[in-house]
Amino acid sequence: QQPVQSPQAVILREGEDAVINCSSSKALYSVHWYRQKHGEAPVFLMILLKGGEQKGHEKISASFNEKKQQSSLYLTASQLSYSGTYFCGTGSNLIFGKGTKLSVKP
């Protein structure tokens, strides 16, 4: 079953923070996060395997709450290069959410 992402889109100014959420109606054992820039392939950011574990990539981090069946991606002090669509994926053969489009403006 497809995970649900929110918000669908967000616009930021450089330096601002954002949170992207991913939730599932099924039990989660792992959550993947990917970023896709326009016209390009998705690129792996991180995977979370344990409940409550946080991982980081640049100034991007994520948390995973097994009990709540959700994960959140945190983008701090956003840069122009963070613009793109972010996808979470769940399940043993990844099922992706519909994505969150992030636009960072100067």
Add this chain to the structure above:
Amino acid sequence: NAGVTQTPKFQVLKTGQSMTLQCAQDMNHNSMYWYRQDPGMGLRLIYYSASEGTTDKGEVPNGYNVSRLNKREFSLRLESAAPSQTSVYFCASSGTLTGESRGYTFGSGTRLTVV
């Protein structure tokens, strides 16, 4: 460069024509996948192969067939193309089915238009 290679990059088909999308990876990955991406729909799994010799249906398998030719190659075939199959197709691979540690690596995609 190591990675996932897809061919062709662009293709236009007429309704009813058939074609095969090719995918090859050189990372010695066990698992391979085919996704399609449509505006507002995210990435939807068509078929996957957990390991050489096995294939399974994903979320949207109707109208497609796959072949895991060997450990490196995983092809997607459209037997009778329909306009609803107009999409961007991505192939991906991972070391394990769950993609632990390094996640999935995606190819650059094939943009298919069926007229």
